Amino acid sequence: MAAYDKADLERRMAGSVEALKSDLGGLRTGRASISLLDPVTVEVYGSHMPLNTIATVSVPEPRMISVQVWDKSNVGPADKAIRSAGLGLNPIVDGTTLRLPIPDLTEDRRKELAKLAGKYAEGARIAARNVRRDGMDSLKVDEKKGVISEDERKRLETEVQKLTDATIADIDAAAAAKEKEILGK
Known part of the structure; x- marks a missing residue:
């Protein structure tokens, strides 16, 4: 010792x-927070990567998270990763941007x-x-x-x-x- x-x-x-x-x-409080997506990993380029390494995460409104994916080919995997992360969020795909409305708790x-x-x-x-x-x-x-x-x-x-x-x-x-x-x- x-x-x-x-x-x-x-x-x-x-x-x-x-x-x-x-x-x-990482706990959801009913308000949008970029830290909410910290545990999300996306399977891209043959490996699992944190969401914030393939996209810009921002909070444009108190009840909305915006995920701007840099590479168009990663939009589908990012959408899938967020849906399967167990956060209760359903992304709305808009080109290379994913909008995540935060539902009431x-x-x-x-x-x-x-x-x-x-x-x-x-x-x-x-x-x-x-x-x-x-x-x-x-x-x-x-x-x-x-x-x-x-x-x-x-x-x-x-x-x-x-x-x-x-x-x-x-x-x-x-x-x-x-x-x-x-x-x-």
Whole structure:
């Protein structure tokens, strides 16, 4: 096991918050957002590519996403990929442009999405706690090896706990904001 590395713990905890924000960005809230299409991959040129590598994605109106496909031969595969992505979106093909009207969310669907946001947040909390556990374990190893004293270990454990608490507060804030956005409150 590696020695205690505060910068590594901070980086990994920040990573769990960023991963959560990315996951939450993909949840549909009834408003158009280009991040909604982030998980969509299109099969073109013999491989799977993210949609934003073959097209320009924009939001011309609050309830409409526009996908301007650069190569006309990729319009069909892009349309198919968006339809099969499970986002509940049905593109309207207009030349090389796909228009995606964002339908209203039903109350049940809003509750489902809010529950999913909570599940994502719990996954991020677990990731942060796992990072804390790794940090605590490396401190105990360092103490056994004589690298740090017992007092130093206790002081650093408090530091790790504060970092964990701050990270979980960030996770809770991001999840609460997304839930509020989804439920329209």
